[in-house]
Amino acid sequence: DQQVKQNSPSLSVQEGRISILNCDYTNSMFDYFLWYKKYPAEGPTFLISISSIKDKNEDGRFTVFLNKSAKHLSLHIVPSQPGDSAVYFCAASGSTSGTYKYIFGTGTRLKVLA
Amino acid sequence: DSGVTQTPKHLITATGQRVTLRCSPRSGDLSVYWYQQSLDQGLQFLIQYYNGEERAKGNILERFSAQQFPDLHSELNLSSLELGDSALYFCASSVAQFIYNEQFFGPGTRLTVL
Numbered sequence: 001d002q003q004v005k006q007n008s009p010s011l012s013v014q015e016g017r018i019s020i021l022n023c024d025y026t027n028s029m030f031d032y033f034l035w036y037k038k039y040p041a042e043g044p045t046f047l048i049s050i051s052s053i054k055d056k057n058e059d060g061r062f063t064v065f066l067n068k069s070a071k072h073l074s075l076h077i078v079p080s081q082p083g084d085s086a087v088y089f090c091a092a093s094g095s096t097s098g099t100y101k102y103i104f105g106t107g108t109r110l111k112v113l114a
Numbered sequence: 115d116s117g118v119t120q121t122p123k124h125l126i127t128a129t130g131q132r133v134t135l136r137c138s139p140r141s142g143d144l145s146v147y148w149y150q151q152s153l154d155q156g157l158q159f160l161i162q163y164y165n166g167e168e169r170a171k172g173n174i175l176e177r178f179s180a181q182q183f184p185d186l187h188s189e190l191n192l193s194s195l196e197l198g199d200s201a202l203y204f205c206a207s208s209v210a211q212f213i214y215n216e217q218f219f220g221p222g223t224r225l226t227v228l
Contacts, residue, residue: 032213041221043222044157044206044219045116046218051214089156089157091157095170100171100172101172102159102170103159103172104156107156
């Protein structure tokens with residue numbers, strides 16, 4: 001039961017253009033969503049998060065959009081840079097009746113072409 | 115460098131054995147999280163400790179256990195190891211107790227079970 005899905009395993013974008021990474025979830029209990037970036041042989045790095053009471057959060061070149069009705073979030077990177085080439089994970093967290101869930105997607109590998 | 119340290123970096127052992135992975139959080143961080151990343155899998159949240167107490171539990175097997183000591187370092191114990199336990203194990207830390215707070219990840223311990 002994959003409650004958090006990243007349906008695109010990979011994405012290639014030209015330097016300077018926009019990268020859009022997508023994530024879908026199935027459980028309405030999730031109330032926080034996060035994006036992490038991971039380089040090979042390193043631990044993930046937190047990028048940006050969004051609460052379910054918002055529909056947009058922006059931090060520099062990174063913007064996360066949340067569409068609760070569609071249970072969909074996306075990460076926009078503008079402009080894309082070669083150093084952004086990494087694997088991006090979305091994650092969703094929430095609790096219900098004392099049970100906590102924190103679930104990651106399987107990741108999307110972004111390649112930014114110079 | 116995130117400030118989170120994990121030892122050992124690599125571990126090779128046999129099925130049926132028991133191993134202990136160690137994590138030292140960033141100075142001042144009270145929460146420690148453990149994650150597993152198997153081949154071709156996304157990150158799986160295992161367990162969180164906050165100031166010595168278990169705070170949240172994810173998909174942690176009963177053969178696995180963890181604890182956080184008074185000096186805030188944490189250990190993840192894996193017993194009766196199986197081939198499928200071969201994975202990268204990450205530790206992360208954060209200042210606060212909520213899982214959606216920014217987490218800082220260590221470089222990981224690669225466990226190989228033969």
